[in-house]
Amino acid sequence: MTINRRHLLGASAGLVAAAGLNRLGLTPAFAQAAPAYKPEAGAKLRLLRWVPFVPAEEAAWLANTKKFSDATGVEVRIDKESWEDVRPKAAVAANVGSGPDMVMSWFDDPHQYPDKLVDVTELGTYLGGAHGGWYPGLEGYAKRDGKFIALPLCAIGNAIVYRDSHMKAAGFSEFPKDTAGFLELCKAMHAKGTPAGFPHGKAVGDGNNYAHWLLWSHGGKMVDEIGKVVINSPETLASVKYAQELYKTFIPGTESWQDVNNNRAFLAGQISLTANGVSVYYAAKKDPAMAAIAEDMRSVNLPIGPVGQSVELHQASTVSIFKHTKYPEAAKAYLQFMYQADNMNAWIEGASAYCCQPLKEYAANPVWTSNPIHEAYAKASGSLRPNGYAGPLGTASAGVMADYVLVDMYATAVTGQMTPEDAIAQAEKRANRYYNV
């Protein structure tokens, strides 16, 4: 990152004031009283987190942690697991009641063992009030029955990345905003030999992002508010038919794609449009041989469908404290410290647009304006909708995603293995197995 912290702090004076006061242990007059957590004597903490996507993000997190340890004497050990392994590890820790004290987990994980987590409503409410409020989508992942069982941490933004020159060559001066125009663009790019590509394979992140966008942008949903499966709807059918049309414009082979395939194909110039995290941009930027691609890259949010608003899944992460911890006060103090304006801003900045802020105030972080590519990723937390919308989160919503029910529904239909109607009926049947227990 080119912007340093001094620059950042200078950018918003209010932020500095709030941060400075917090550091002195004072309470800004405009916020409600900050809860004071006193770490237990001799407290030691262990945090289980996912392997960072960017080294600078981890460096910022560790720097914040070190500041906390220096200030309080509480040692914090941080263990890393690859992001798909965090779920089973955390679940086992919750189940057996030992292991890490805190976990940085994905999606609906806290809702799989809500009774094993420390209630952090006081801290959550305070942080929301003090920093412009939580984004509702992220808050949905952290709250259960009106209580915070976790603190929303970030959304890993997903956005379309494309080659500007290839779009222009296809006869479009600007990127279409709606799904109908987007289909036209993909058709035109396909005709020019610079096709798009979205994964229809078992891509945990990208595949689910694409499938959920298809469904939600057309107004479909997996379940209703009480968890009744309502996937079999005219809206879903419209989305499947739209996916079929879009698929015809893709590069061949997307049904076998896993998470990295679209990055590879994009960076090799095989495809000119896909959706991904900002990582693909940094991969191009890092490599001098790909300078031309990096220069030509633009990002934009996924187009808006008939539903009329921007809705996406993204990857969402929360932090929770296990009830088995011997030092709950120290853990809360640690989280409070990490969410303080200067610390949180340093972290978001370190993540260079991978991690989108959980609290609205941090949208002012200069990282989002430091590079035009970042702009689309700044809106991730705002457009984020929890998995298993509009039903309750829990084992059913997690199970449906882990079993690739939605990804498979689109893949069977676009590859012609089933008619759209049959594919939807099968998805309905599979989802019902999870929701009907």
Next chain:
Amino acid sequence: MTATTKPSSALGALTRNNTFLGFLFLLPAAVFLLCFLTYPLGLGVWLGFTDAKIGRDGIFIGLENYQALASDSVFWMAVYNTVLYTFIASVLKFALGLWLALILNENLPFKSFFRAIILLPWVVPTVLSALAFWWIYDAQFSIISWSLIKLGLIDTPINFLGDPNNARASVIAANVWRGIPFVAISLLAGLQTIPQSLHEAASLDGATGWQRFRFITLPMLTPIIAVVMTFSVLFTFTDFQLIYVLTKGGPVNATHLMATLSFQRGIPGGQLGEGAAIAVAMIPFLLASILFSFFGLQRRKWQQGGQD
């Protein structure tokens, strides 16, 4: 055992009791088996009868998991895939492995060198070789597609892992490549136990190469074949890493094996009970293959080429 003249030492009497001593020496092994085999297996079977989720103990629900699986098309697809995968891969591994063993048993130059490098596919960690195959089968960057395109034989890359049947063939090919060395080296060891004198005698009697193979090599090799193929079938049936790296069960579950489906539902999906049920459903298949090899292939009549 004769009674001792010093009955005062009960311990001494015990240590001279063969039955007790035998039990004592067996104890460590028995405890080991109980802890690390029987208990996990029993727990797995039990979990299959519960609705346990990760992070939550389950309650006994009888056969509900199995009933749900019985009407689950993805599960049946996985069963079909597993049987197909195991059958084709095992037959190919046996045929190619036996052929390789016979070649290696001849007097080749650099014999030891060839025998050593033959083992490489088996020695390389599965995940590494799977990653190599992942690149070989990549939809855009496959070396095979690239070569064929450069040779002018095809116009577009082959959709190795995207088309269901291509994907099945691709994962089977990768598994066969990996499994051949085990079969070949084990059978080679078996071949070397066959006395040379038998072959010499047969040659003097005017037996052809095929006849010597059919009536000397094959019957004497059958016990080894039975053991090797049992292991090979078990390894193949429970294969996980290769599939998980190459396709994660895709495209649309066309390469999902029971092991990968069990993992997908049990661990990332959190449905521990159902995952266990899928794993338990593998046991009958595994038992059948073990019984087949031990009671079938080891029959003397079969070994001597006769029928029942």
